[in-house]
Amino acid sequence: MTSVAVPAVVRGLVPSPDDDTFVVLRELPVPEPQDGEAIVAVETFSINRGEVLMLSGPPPGWRPGLDLAGRVVQAAADGSGPPEGARVVGQAPLGSWATAVAVPTSALAELPDAVSFEQAAPLGAAALTxxxxxxxxxxxxxxxxxxxxxxxxxxxxxxxxxxxxxxxxxxxxxxxxxxxxxxxxxxxxxxxxxxxxxxxxxxxxxxxxxxxxxxxxxxxxxxxxxxxxxxxxxxxxxxxxxxxxxxxxxxxxxxxxxNSGGSYADDLATLVRLVAAGHLHPEISTVADWAETNTLLVELRDRRLRGNAVLRISG
Missing domain, CATH: 3.40.50.720 (NAD(P)-binding Rossmann-like Domain)
Structure with missing residues (x-):
């Protein structure tokens, strides 16, 4: 990757009862992949109500985010996982609400062209569970x-x-x-x-x-x-x-x-196959620019959304 910083969503100041600003945008260092990790340029991510609850505890600067879909821009050095340029869906350890993130190849599955990034984004926590x-x-x-x-x-x-x-x-x-x-x-x-x-x-x-x-x-x-x-x-x-x-x-x-066992990559691949075959239909209530992350977190908290909320990375 050629950039020196990566825009990412992080935990903001703990909101007061009158403040719904859960997260803010920050410039962070480019991710450094560990063994068995690929760098993914994130196109979309999904947010879950459980993540709203998680945001009530961590300190400012904590990076939320599990679900993601995007393209591999740096394949794993050990040769594992999808190649550079592959369209993928993944489950990050944390920090997927960013333009780029390091993801273990054991938690990545390739996407066929028939499955859009918007369809793929919710196939993480909700579908895996x-x-x-x-x-x-x-x-x-x-x-x-x-x-x-x-x-x-x-x-x-x-x-x-x-x-x-x-x-x-x-x-x-x-x-x-x-x-x-x-x-x-x-x-x-x-x-x-x-x-x-x-x-x-x-x-x-x-x-x-x-x-x-x-x-x-x-x-x-x-x-x-x-x-x-x-x-x-x-x-x-x-x-x-x-x-x-x-x-x-x-x-x-x-x-x-x-902690329920099995390979994230294998389970994600199973879910992708079901979507591609028309047997599984991600229920997406809204697709918005990631600038609207705070708005959607509030709507999830207040139970005003049905199904999944998907954010598109821009800029």
Whole structure:
């Protein structure tokens, strides 16, 4: 790379209640690749609601960002991964909200021309989590699944992937309007409150925590599986085992795609193949210039977006 600095989004000052400036743009040194890393010129990145929550803690200057799509401008020196010039989708350790980033080749997959950078950007955290939860759950053909917080990007990926395998999915959403697309993707039922879901369910998947998880636990069949993969509601999960009764015989597993095993590159390649074949459809609520990052972070925080938000790098 010939430039001496790379524009990147970093954590700004901790916002006051009247300040929604989560991040600011800074000029940073050109990334130095380590062994097994390629430099990717980022074309698009996707932001997830979980990243909004992550931004509440780090100090100013911290670099957010996992998902990215772009072109390899410097191939890995060890010969691994995609060649220079390849169109790729990737999962950065952090710092993907930048014009260029070093990415392990074990977390890069090539993109065919049929898959746009906008389609590819959300195939990171949201789609990887969905794919890996389904792998952990095992065969779900004919099984009943309950998913909370389903109106976001992950929920759309999960419903489509699960129904492709023959699962019967009930999705919990804030409103019927926000969940309408989930029915088109194969969801069997929509409810606006966990308590209204008609169980029992073989697998319960909760990303909200707090009372949502407590209620969801009462919906799982004895011997079933509960995957708890987030706390988007901002409240700690409470387990009242005395109130659960027989569902307490279920397995309760804290889940994260970071430590769920397997190769990011292989899983990303699987997701790319499904998109290219028309079997998986990233639900993108908005595509905007990355100058709008703060605006979209606020909309994600306030749950005004449905599906994924994608930012295009400019300048």
């Amino acid at each position: 969905s794919l890996r939860m389904l792998r952990y759950a095992g065969s779900v053909a004919g099984q009943r699944l309950l998913l909370t917080g389903a109106a976001g990007g992950l929920g759309h990926f999960f419903v489509e992937l699960a129904t492709l395998q023959g699962a019967r999915v009930t999705a919990v959403v804030a409103s019927q309007e926000r969940g309408a697309r989930l029915l088109e993707l194969g969801a069997e039922a929509l409810v606006t409150h966990v308590a209204d879901a008609e169980g029992p369910f073989d697998v319960v998947l909760d990303s909200i925590g707090g009372t949502s998880l407590t209620t969801a636990l009462t919906k799982v069949a004895p011997g079933g599986l509960v995957l708890w993969f987030g706390q988007a509601g901002g409240e700690p999960a409470v387990f009242d085992m005395y109130a659960l009764g027989t569902p307490s015989l279920a397995r309760i597993v804290p889940f994260s795609f970071f």
